[in-house]
Amino acid sequence: MSMTDPLLSVEDIVVDFQTRAGKARVLDHVSLEVESGEILGIVGESGCGKSMTALSIMGLVPDPPGRVTSGSIRLDGVELVGMDHERLRRIRGKDIGMIFQEPMSSLNPVFTVGEQIAESVRLHENASPRAAMDRAIAMLRAVEIPEAELRARAYPHQLSGGMRQRVMIAIALACRPRVLIADEPTTALDTTVQAQIFDLLQDLQSDMGTAIILITHDMGAIAELADTVAVMYAGRVVEKGTVETVLSSPQHPYTQGLITCVPHLEPDPPAERSELMEIPGVVPALTDLGRGCAFAPRCRATIDRCGVEKPALLPSEDAHLTACWVAQGGAQR
Amino acid sequence: MSLWRTIATRIGYGVLLLLAVLVLNFTLISVAPGDIADSIAGDMGGADAEVMDEIRARYGLDQPFFVQLWRYMSGVFTLDLGYSYFFNTPVTELVLERLPATLLLVFSSQIIAIALGTLLGVMAAKNPTGIVNVVVSFLALFGFAAPVFWTGILLIIAFVSVFPIFPVGGMQDVTVEGGFFIKALDVLYHLILPMITLSSIYLALYSRLARASMQEVLGADYVRTARAKGVPERSVLYKHALKNALGPVITVAGLQFASVISGAVVVETVFSWPGLGTLALQSILARDTPTIMGILFYSSLVVIAFNILTDIVLRLVDPRIKAG
Numbered sequence: 248m249s250m251t252d253p254l255l256s257v258e259d260i261v262v263d264f265q266t267r268a269g270k271a272r273v274l275d276h277v278s279l280e281v282e283s284g285e286i287l288g289i290v291g292e293s294g295c296g297k298s299m300t301a302l303s304i305m306g307l308v309p310d311p312p313g314r315v316t317s318g319s320i321r322l323d324g325v326e327l328v329g330m331d332h333e334r335l336r337r338i339r340g341k342d343i344g345m346i347f348q349e350p351m352s353s354l355n356p357v358f359t360v361g362e363q364i365a366e367s368v369r370l371h372e373n374a375s376p377r378a379a380m381d382r383a384i385a386m387l388r389a390v391e392i393p394e395a396e397l398r399a400r401a402y403p404h405q406l407s408g409g410m411r412q413r414v415m416i417a418i419a420l421a422c423r424p425r426v427l428i429a430d431e432p433t434t435a436l437d438t439t440v441q442a443q444i445f446d447l448l449q450d451l452q453s454d455m456g457t458a459i460i461l462i463t464h465d466m467g468a469i470a471e472l473a474d475t476v477a478v479m480y481a482g483r484v485v486e487k488g489t490v491e492t493v494l495s496s497p498q499h500p501y502t503q504g505l506i507t508c509v510p511h512l513e514p515d516p517p518a519e520r521s522e523l524m525e526i527p528g529v530v531p532a533l534t535d536l537g538r539g540c541a542f543a544p545r546c547r548a549t550i551d552r553c554g555v556e557k558p559a560l561l562p563s564e565d566a567h568l569t570a571c572w573v574a575q576g577g578a579q580r
Numbered sequence: 581m582s583l584w585r586t587i588a589t590r591i592g593y594g595v596l597l598l599l600a601v602l603v604l605n606f607t608l609i610s611v612a613p614g615d616i617a618d619s620i621a622g623d624m625g626g627a628d629a630e631v632m633d634e635i636r637a638r639y640g641l642d643q644p645f646f647v648q649l650w651r652y653m654s655g656v657f658t659l660d661l662g663y664s665y666f667f668n669t670p671v672t673e674l675v676l677e678r679l680p681a682t683l684l685l686v687f688s689s690q691i692i693a694i695a696l697g698t699l700l701g702v703m704a705a706k707n708p709t710g711i712v713n714v715v716v717s718f719l720a721l722f723g724f725a726a727p728v729f730w731t732g733i734l735l736i737i738a739f740v741s742v743f744p745i746f747p748v749g750g751m752q753d754v755t756v757e758g759g760f761f762i763k764a765l766d767v768l769y770h771l772i773l774p775m776i777t778l779s780s781i782y783l784a785l786y787s788r789l790a791r792a793s794m795q796e797v798l799g800a801d802y803v804r805t806a807r808a809k810g811v812p813e814r815s816v817l818y819k820h821a822l823k824n825a826l827g828p829v830i831t832v833a834g835l836q837f838a839s840v841i842s843g844a845v846v847v848e849t850v851f852s853w854p855g856l857g858t859l860a861l862q863s864i865l866a867r868d869t870p871t872i873m874g875i876l877f878y879s880s881l882v883v884i885a886f887n888i889l890t891d892i893v894l895r896l897v898d899p900r901i902k903a904g
């Protein structure tokens with residue numbers, strides 16, 4: 248741990264949603280940090296709060312019904328939670344860029360892609376329309392779109408899914424942000440395009456030195472790209488550490504389950520692989536999480552304490568953090 | 581390029597439609613009982629059969645139906661819509677003299693209804709718990725429930741009788757003297773009440789439509805993208821969201837245009853606005869067939885032209901709409 252603040256630090260963020268079924272704690276004391284030039288991976292099943300973590304960093308949690316109840320998010324030491332709207336707006340798109348999950352619907356259908364990239368340059372750098380459009384074309388080249396001048400004048404519906412996601416990346420990177428949040432940038436794309444997008448992100452990152460938060464279901468991508476990883480479950484971070492330690496010795500049963508889902512990471516027998524998938528109910532409803540560990544109902548190694556008290560995120564064996572009573576007990580033993 | 585093709589195709593269809601409308605109107609009016617001879621005889625307090633036959637022969641009404649239709653249609657191709665028995669004027673001259681007043685009323689009320697309706701819709705969608713939302717719901721209730729003539733009469737009672745702010749009717753005050761600008765102001769002064777009356781129904785329609793459309797668009801992913809880029813909220817609403825939400829409003833405005841013209845007929849009658857509506861009423865009462873036909877011809881022409889215009893605007897707003 249260095250004495251200086253990390254580039255971006257998220258500390259004990261709590262996000263609550265008012266739903267018809269009652270209050271849902273969508274993020275429960277989530278803490279993350281990412282350094283300049285580093286890639287942080289966030290993994291977890293659908294609905295565990297990955298996108299909401301990203302939105303809370305962007306200051307875009309839909310309010311109402313959602314609300315950042317407590318916690319702190321600092322960019323270079325500057326607090327973002329509770330910052331006034333105008334100042335936050337100037338940071339969005341300039342210092343923090345975001346690529347969204349849905350490339351098909353995330354671009355505005357009635358503006359050309361060139362305009363959409365140029366807009367943030369005009370907004371944040373006071374560039375002339377001409378200069379902004381030149382930058383847009385340069386960005387289209389940077390994300391390896393052929394015939395960039397021509398494509399700049401295309402509307403989103405004239406481009407393929409992979410092209411649109413490249414355009415999204417160009418928008419997010421147009422102002423050379425210090426942090427890029429990529430929320431499942433490849434989910435909707437076929438596998439060859441997925442690989443291309445990941446390569447592209449890695450290249451851009453080493454060129455620009457941007458810190459990337461990479462949200463994905465894909466443990467393989469994490470293994471390949473990320474430096475550190477945070478595993479989320481039901482709105483909490485359950486395991487966190489460098490990719491090597493977490494992937495080679497996962498402490499939390501949930502992480503272990505996720506890793507066994509990826510054949511080439513751990514060639515376990517298929518029986519064990521399907522175990523996690525077999526448990527009915529999947530992620531519990533966030534409106535009525537009990538007192539205990541949210542994963543306990545699906546866990547294969549519970550002790551009494553798991554049902555009554557939420558485990559804290561504490562260092563285990565090799566200095567990475569785990570929120571599991573069993574793993575922590577094992578470490579003390 | 582393909583825009584021009586679309587326009588050409590639309591104009592082609594428009595001409596065909598116009599011909600069909602003419603034939604249909606002509607047929608309907610010929611099968612309706614009573615003609616100009618009955619009307620003239622009525623005015624004279626009765627006439628014998630010989631005189632009636634003479635009148636019919638003079639206007640060609642003694643000819644078989646298809647001969648009459650053929651004569652009329654060949655006239656139309658040379659833009660000769662016949663001669664008004666009642667007003668003693670060529671129909672085209674008569675209609676073109678009244679058309680601008682109607683167009684002024686129709687377009688001004690549509691512009692007000694679309695602009696104000698869209699603005700209200702955006703404001704209501706932006707803040708679902710705000711007062712504007714209640715206003716839109718109330719407007720919708722009122723606009724759909726109240727017939728135009730009733731709204732018109734209500735406004736006359738309020739702003740002519742009780743608070744004498746506006747003139748009771750007409751389009752100009754002949755005693756007003758001055759240059760073009762003064763005259764224009766005078767027309768505007770006379771226009772306000774009929775315009776509000778005619779726009780009331782459509783204001784209700786468009787504001788509700790714009791609200792629903794905006795509510796949907798504001799939940800779209802690309803609106804979130806705009807916010808993530810740091811676009812100011814005003815620009816998120818009025819640029820990114822509104823340009824997407826306008827489609828349904830423009831489409832419905834195009835579809836409604838025919839009904840706006842018939843609404844104008846009622847409003848003109850209430851406010852004695854000297855447009856096509858008052859002319860239509862007079863010529864129907866006089867059984868002045870050529871004039872009625874002429875009015876129908878020109879209003880169909882306006883409706884068709886407006887629909888072509890709608891198509892063009894829609895294509896300019898939304899690049900996804902293809903020629904067809």
Ligand SMILES: Nc1ncnc2c1ncn2[C@@H]1O[C@H](COP(=O)(O)OP(=O)(O)OP(=O)(O)O)[C@@H](O)[C@H]1O
Nearest residue numbers: 264266273292293294295296297298299300312533
């Ligand atoms: N508008 C909302 N109202 C109520 N709950 C919401 C709302 N938006 C999200 N949530 C809840 O927040 C939780 C976290 O959602 P989030 O989108 O962050 O999941 P995720 O991890 O990104 O999942 P995925 O992998 O499917 O993208 C989910 O349980 C979801 O039900």
Ligand SMILES: [Mg+2]
Nearest residue numbers: 297298348430
């Ligand atoms: Mg998500």
